[in-house]
Every structure is written in C-alpha cells, then in structure tokens.
Amino acid sequence: MTDRNDILFERARAVIPGGVNSPVRAFKAVGGTPRFVKRAQGAYFWDADDKRYIDYIGSWGPMILGHGHPAVVEAVQKAVLEGFSYGAPTEREIELAEAILALVPSMEMVRLVSSGTEAAMSALRLARGATGRKYIIKFEGCYHGHADALLVKAGSGLATFGNPTSAGVPPEVVQHTLVLEYNNLAQLEEAFALHGHELACLMIEAIAGNMNFVRATPEFARRCRELCTQHGALLVFDEVMTGFRVGLHGAQGVLGITPDLTVLGKVIGGGMPLAAFGGPRAIMEQLAPLGPVYQAGTLSGNPVATACGLATLKEIARPGFYEALGTRTRSLVDGLKSAAAAEGVPFSADSEGGMFGFFLFDELPQNYATVMSTDNKKFNTLFHGLLDRGVYIAPALYEAGFVSAAHSDEDIAATIEAARQIFKTL
Numbered sequence: 001m002t003d004r005n006d007i008l009f010e011r012a013r014a015v016i017p018g019g020v021n022s023p024v025r026a027f028k029a030v031g032g033t034p035r036f037v038k039r040a041q042g043a044y045f046w047d048a049d050d051k052r053y054i055d056y057i058g059s060w061g062p063m064i065l066g067h068g069h070p071a072v073v074e075a076v077q078k079a080v081l082e083g084f085s086y087g088a089p090t091e092r093e094i095e096l097a098e099a100i101l102a103l104v105p106s107m108e109m110v111r112l113v114s115s116g117t118e119a120a121m122s123a124l125r126l127a128r129g130a131t132g133r134k135y136i137i138k139f140e141g142c143y144h145g146h147a148d149a150l151l152v153k154a155g156s157g158l159a160t161f162g163n164p165t166s167a168g169v170p171p172e173v174v175q176h177t178l179v180l181e182y183n184n185l186a187q188l189e190e191a192f193a194l195h196g197h198e199l200a201c202l203m204i205e206a207i208a209g210n211m212n213f214v215r216a217t218p219e220f221a222r223r224c225r226e227l228c229t230q231h232g233a234l235l236v237f238d239e240v241m242t243g244f245r246v247g248l249h250g251a252q253g254v255l256g257i258t259p260d261l262t263v264l265g266k267v268i269g270g271g272m273p274l275a276a277f278g279g280p281r282a283i284m285e286q287l288a289p290l291g292p293v294y295q296a297g298t299l300s301g302n303p304v305a306t307a308c309g310l311a312t313l314k315e316i317a318r319p320g321f322y323e324a325l326g327t328r329t330r331s332l333v334d335g336l337k338s339a340a341a342a343e344g345v346p347f348s349a350d351s352e353g354g355m356f357g358f359f360l361f362d363e364l365p366q367n368y369a370t371v372m373s374t375d376n377k378k379f380n381t382l383f384h385g386l387l388d389r390g391v392y393i394a395p396a397l398y399e400a401g402f403v404s405a406a407h408s409d410e411d412i413a414a415t416i417e418a419a420r421q422i423f424k425t426l
C-alpha cells in the first residue's frame with residue numbers, strides 16, 4: 001500500500017464489482033490504481049491523497065462550465081431546499097424543455113429521462129413504434145448506452161447483422177441490429193439497398209466520441225440523411241456527448257443536418273442525472289400517455305437535476321461562450337501537435353467546441369478499427385506520464401477528451417509542457 005487511492009481501491013473491490021460503478025473508471029486498459037476523487041473545483045479535482053489534477057474528463061462531458069460553477073451551485077442549493085423529487089410535474093421541467101427546444105431546432109417536443117442509456121433506448125423504441133419496423137443501423141465504435149439492442153459489435157463481412165458485445169444479451173435480441181463501419185459509404189449504400197424498406201432508424205454519433213474523436217465526413221452524414229428520407233427510416237443523432245458540447249446546436253448544427261430524433265444527456269444535466277430525447281411533434285406524440293409507445297421514469301424531470309441543467313444552459317447560451325471554449329480547446333490540440341512534431345512523435349489531433357481527441361498516428365483515423373490499432377503501450381506511457389504530472393485524461397485510448405470554460409491558458413500550457421516531456425521518451 002503506497003497511498004490512499006490504493007487503500008480505497010482495495011476496499012471498493014471488496015464491495016463493488018471491480019471497485020467501480022462504471023467499467024472504464026477502473027483503469028483496466030492502462031493499469032494502475034484509479035484516482036478516488038475527494039472534491040473538484042473549476043478545472044481541477046483532488047484525489048484521496050489531496051493531489052491536484054487538471055481534469056480533461058469532466059465527468060465524461062457534463063462539466064462544461066468546470067466544477068462547482070457558482071451560478072449552478074446556487075440554483076441546485078435553492079432547488080434542494082424545495083424538495084428532492086415529487087413524481088409530479090413542475091414548471092421547471094417546462095422551462096428546461098423550452099430551453100432545449102429553443103436551441104435545437106430539429107426538436108419540437110422533448111421528453112426528459114435520467115441517463116443517456118435510457119434516452120437512446122427510448123428513442124429506439126419510439127423509432128420502431130412510430131415506423132412499425134424493427135430493423136436498425138448502428139456503427140462500429142459508436143456507443144449509445146447499454147440497452148441490449150444497441151450493445152452490438154460488427155459481424156464479419158459487409159452489411160451483416162452484429163454479435164452481442166456483452167454476455168447476457170441473447171443473439172435473438174440483436175438480430176435486427178445491423179452494424180456498419182463508420183464512414184464507409186459503400187456499406188451504407190448496400191445496407192439500405194438490402195434492408196431500407198424494413199429499417200426503423202439509423203442511429204449515429206455524427207461526431208463520435210466513443211472511438212476517441214472521429215468525425216463523420218460531411219458526405220457520409222449527408223448520405224445518412226438522404227437514405228433515411230428515401231427509405232422512410234428515422235435518422236437518430238445520438239448527441240449525448242456532442243449536444244451543447246461541440247457547439248450550442250450540437251453536431252447537427254456543426255454539420256448542418258437535421259435528424260428526425262435527437263438523443264441528449266451529459267451537458268443538459270450539468271453533472272446531475274438527466275438526459276432527453278426529442279423530435280417532431282407527430283413522432284413524439286406517439287409516446288404514452290398520448291400514444292402507444294410506452295416510456296416512463298420515477299425520477300424523470302427530477303427538480304434538482306432540472307435546476308442544475310437549466311442553470312448550465314443559461315451560462316453556455318451567453319454570446320461568445322463556444323467561440324472562447326473552441327479557441328481554448330484548439331490551443332490545447334495545436335500545442336500538443338507542435339510538441340509532438342518537435343519530438344518526432346507521430347501525432348494527430350482534432351477538436352470541435354469543447355471536445356477533442358488525439359492519436360499517436362500521423363493522420364486522423366476515420367473509423368473504429370484504425371483507432372483501435374493504436375500502440376497501446378505508447379498510449380499507456382503517455383497516460384501515466386500525464387497522470388504523474390497532475391494531468392487527468394481518459395484512461396483508455398478510445399475515449400474523447402473535454403475542455404471546460406474553467407480551463408485557463410496556464411492549465412493548457414502546463415498540459416502541453418507535461419506532454420512534451422513524455423513525447424521525448426516515446
């Protein structure tokens with residue numbers, strides 16, 4: 001036992017599977033001991049040994065304002081005093097719904113839920129219910145939460161149905177899920193030619209953040225839209241990560257594409273359990289209690305979570321917010337690129353708004369297989385080198401990173417300097 005993180009990890013493993021309540025937190029891919037967080041403020045958190053880290057995870061995306069933003073803290077404190085949960089409608093839910101719809105023009109109605117998994121699962125059911133079809137398309141490397149039908153990896157060959165990614169998912173449950181390679185136009189065309197008439201929806205992270213950071217090419221995204229329209233399938237943008245993160249209007253705003261349904265999470269809850277899905281009125285009115293598609297939740301629209309989300313949305317909607325965040329994030333990415341180039345390390349990186357990714361390749365990858373061909377050992381050296389120097393990035397090479405409004409120029413410069421030292425050894 002060297003430090004308190006080790007002690008806590010051992011204690012955690014005795015009572016929680018793997019010591020964590022969500023797998024990637026366990027540092028399984030990179031080895032070593034997860035840092036147990038004691039508290040967080042602004043761009044930093046402190047671990048169980050009171051060591052400070054510059055936080056580029058930000059709870060995997062929600063903390064776009066940084067930790068403990070005063071206006072958000074105040075809103076949450078006020079809400080808590082009025083009660084934690086009622087299981088009855090509130091005015092605040094309407095305010096949050098109105099705020100979301102005002103910023104995402106493709107949505108005419110929205111329903112609030114408690115997690116991204118729940119939102120994506122519900123959007124899928126709605127797409128199937130509204131179209132009366134059962135087949136769906138998803139892409140290898142895109143993650144839409146852990147609902148059975150979406151937990152599918154690619155099968156072999158072109159346009160084949162996938163295999164369950166997890167034990168406990170019977171193959172029958174994923175037999176209507178078609179898994180395609182991201183950015184592969186030929187596969188996309190083939191899949192629609194074969195199955196277009198029976199497809200309920202195509203679900204996509206249009207800027208993917210679950211295979212590090214990979215953009216759908218403009219042509220690929222446009223073709224997804226066109227083919228869905230042609231074949232009567234719904235285009236579902238999973239913007240749990242990108243919504244209010246890559247820009248005020250999400251990936252759909254960046255790409256200029258209007259999906260049928262949008263799935264949101266993370267930033268809209270500002271760090272509280274809150275997610276949502278929405279789209280055109282005619283589709284959303286298929287949901288219970290109006291329509292035949294059932295969906296419900298004891299804590300849905302929770303008053304404390306909605307207060308947190310509303311306060312967060314108010315801050316990010318201020319003029320210039322995303323310009324400043326985007327500039328800050330780009331300065332990180334550009335600084336890392338220059339440092340790597342100076343040390344002769346193959347490196348590429350990209351960002352949009354407050355989301356970024358970097359790769360130990362000369363060129364940006366276009367799909368999951370390329371991302372996963374990263375030299376694991378080198379990534380782990382970089383990860384642990386940064387961690388030792390007080391910089392916390394995702395403990396897996398297939399995750400994106402996040403910059404918040406609380407990250408300062410000094411934080412960015414310190415991060416680039418830490419990376420430079422490690423690049424010298426790679």
Ligand code: PMP
Nearest residue numbers: 115116117143144145238240241
């Ligand atoms: N969709 C996307 C794009 C995500 O990134 C995530 C979570 N990282 C989810 C869905 C699932 O969200 P949650 O973890 O809140 O269930």
